């Protein structure tokens with residue numbers, strides 16, 4: 001998968017060289033290219049922002065550098081009949097970036113991220129590219145950050161770990177919170193490792209019982225308990241068919 005990021009803070013994306021994403025790059029599973037938006041400005045001061053039409057506080061990112069940057073990045077793709085890239089525009093006013101969206105984007109061969117600073121990018125940029133490309137305006141949650149770079153780090157990590165070959169164990173995301181399957185819609189419950197006793201606290205007996213059926217049942221019950229405690233909305237909005245007689249009894 002190829003990922004391009006256009007930003008005025010290329011150094012903000014340096015964590016993409018570390019850990020899971022860094023290893024995926026080193027293994028040739030991810031081709032990440034970070035570009036400095038100011039490279040596509042034409043004035044001496046490399047201006048990327050200006051005052052908003054209609055007045056108001058803050059600054060708006062000018063359309064021209066974004067247009068030149070995106071045309072250039074789009075033109076650097078493989079020639080021929082590949083699937084066109086998806087443009088991902090991080091914004092607090094976008095649709096929610098969920099695990100489902102992460103799976104959808106992980107299936108694409110090429111993503112271009114456009115993290116903005118200030119009050120955002122002149123609307124005409126999304127309107128223009130939206131006529132020719134799949135443009136996704138996405139938010140990572142209901143709070144406001146100073147720019148889209150941290151959201152790009154979040155989204156890239158969520159997407160990269162879904163790519164074939166990136167996680168050591170393909171089963172690693174089978175039980176993820178939000179993954180389909182027996183734990184669908186439930187948050188993960190508690191986990192334990194050695195030693196069997198620490199500060200007088202023992203590992204739950206069932207986990208050392210070797211009884212796989214009881215262990216699976218216990219994990220599901222704990223997941224349900226945790227979810228109803230911290231995110232009851234996930235159960236209310238969940239699929240009733242996902243719950244069995246035993247769940248209703250508890």
Ligand code: 6GU
Pocket residue numbers: 089090091092138139140141142143144145146147148151
């Ligand atoms: Cl994608 N950008 C900014 N600036 N703030 C956010 C966000 C994105 N998602 C949540 N808050």
